[in-house]
Amino acid sequence: MKKKENSKEEFAPEENKYQQKQPIRHPLAKIVLDENKIKINEQLYKIVIDKFDAIDVEMLREKYDPYLNQYDFLVGDISSDHLRLKGFYKDNVRTSIDRKQKAIADYLTEYCNPGGAYFVLQLISPVHHYNTNTHLHEKQNREYHKKRYSKKNIEFSFKKKKVHRTKFKKRQTVAVKKSRGKHQAFVIKKKKRGKKNEERL
Numbered sequence: 031m032k033k034k035e036n037s038k039e040e041f042a043p044e045e046n047k048y049q050q051k052q053p054i055r056h057p058l059a060k061i062v063l064d065e066n067k068i069k070i071n072e073q074l075y076k077i078v079i080d081k082f083d084a085i086d087v088e089m090l091r092e093k094y095d096p097y098l099n100q101y102d103f104l105v106g107d108i109s110s111d112h113l114r115l116k117g118f119y120k121d122n123v124r125t126s127i128d129r130k131q132k133a134i135a136d137y138l139t140e141y142c143n144p145g146g147a148y149f150v151l152q153l154i155s156p157v158h159h160y161n162t163n164t165h166l167h168e169k170q171n172r173e174y175h176k177k178r179y180s181k182k183n184i185e186f187s188f189k190k191k192k193v194h195r196t197k198f199k200k201r202q203t204v205a206v207k208k209s210r211g212k213h214q215a216f217v218i219k220k221k222k223r224g225k226k227n228e229e230r231l
Contacts, residue, residue, distance in 0.1 A: 054092055056095050056096060058091045059090065059091050060091075061087050061091055061094075063085070068085065068151065070090070070094055071096070071099075072156075073099055074153070074154045075104065075151035075153055076151065076152045076153075076154050077149065077150075077151060078103075078151065078152050079148070079149055081148050082146075082147035082148075084108055084147035084148050084149040085106075085149050086108075086113065089108075089113040090106070093106075093113045093114075093115055094115065095115075098117050101117030101118055101119060101153070102118065102119050102123075102131070102158060103117065103119075103120075103131055103134060103150065103151065103152055104116070104117055104118075104150070104151040105117075105118065105134055105137060105138070105150050106148060106151075107138070107141075107142040107143065107147070107148040108146060108147045108148070109143045116137060117129075118130060118131055118134055118137075120160070122160070124160070134150065
């Protein structure tokens with residue numbers, strides 16, 4: 031009997047790590063829920079979508095991280111009794127496309143469980159002010175590049191270096207015409223001897 035009990039203990043299934051409650055690494059959020067609005071800490075949100083009553087106050091208190099304060103939209107979806115939060119910016123903010131408001135619909139269809147519960151919150155206050163004047167920024171960039179890469183600046187940036195040419199003395203030759211017979215003639219080129227060589231001879 032003892033052997034059978036031991037064998038059962040050996041083959042007992044281990045507890046799933048993902049089903050265990052994970053420790054909270056940030057303080058619990060203070061949440062006040064109204065009909066169309068929800069206040070999370072100091073952030074006031076408008077409830078845009080709440081499909082299948084997805085907003086669970088207790089789950090949101092545990093899951094909300096202060097890091098999410100920077101976003102203009104919050105999307106929460108519930109899968110296997112777990113809440114997942116994702117932040118998005120307004121469309122006029124200079125950021126990647128997958129972080130903008132227009133990417134929310136794609137996120138819900140691609141990453142969330144089909145037919146699952148989800149909610150979308152829009153930040154009312156505080157209003158985040160971003161540098162939305164992209165045309166001014168692009169214009170400043172163009173002016174900077176024009177100044178930097180203008181012809182004058184390129185000419186000044188590269189100094190002209192003088193190249194010393196080495197002069198080689200050309201050997202002078204003298205053509206002497208010699209003839210053999212009536213029709214045959216040929217030219218012999220001889221090196222022109224200098225004065226020193228002539229004196230020696």
